């Protein structure tokens with residue numbers, strides 16, 4: 504069993520696709536739910552279930568990378584975005600003299616007691632921590648959440 508689990512983890516972490524493909528998770532019998540499959544989330548869940556590894560936030564640089572599509576969408580809408588490399592502000596979003604800190608976190612740690620480091624960002628109008636799994640499935644929704652922070 505240990506060998507099967509280790510091979511599965513290698514398969515999930517070793518693929519080059521964004522979320523799932525025929526090389527890792529997709530096959531004929533799960534085609535109805537392939538849009539919801541995520542090899543990163545699967546690897547994180549497997550590591551937690553088998554080895555007790557608690558999922559944690561990625562580095563600020565990796566969070567900025569995960570947020571790159573949101574960043575492009577916001578920039579098209581006139582917002583100024585900067586990847587800072589800071590834990591309290593992976594992505595700095597500015598508009599009309601206001602500043603909002605944006606970060607993201609793995610979907611597996613979306614619990615009521617989870618507090619993203621951006622909650623302690625100083626001198627900001629607001630902050631927003633986005634669930635990475637939900638971000639991937641609803642980019643327009645995330646865009647609107649950022650816009651609403653500037654409007655409030």
Ligand SMILES: [Zn+2]
Nearest residue numbers: 518520524527
């Ligand atoms: Zn793949």
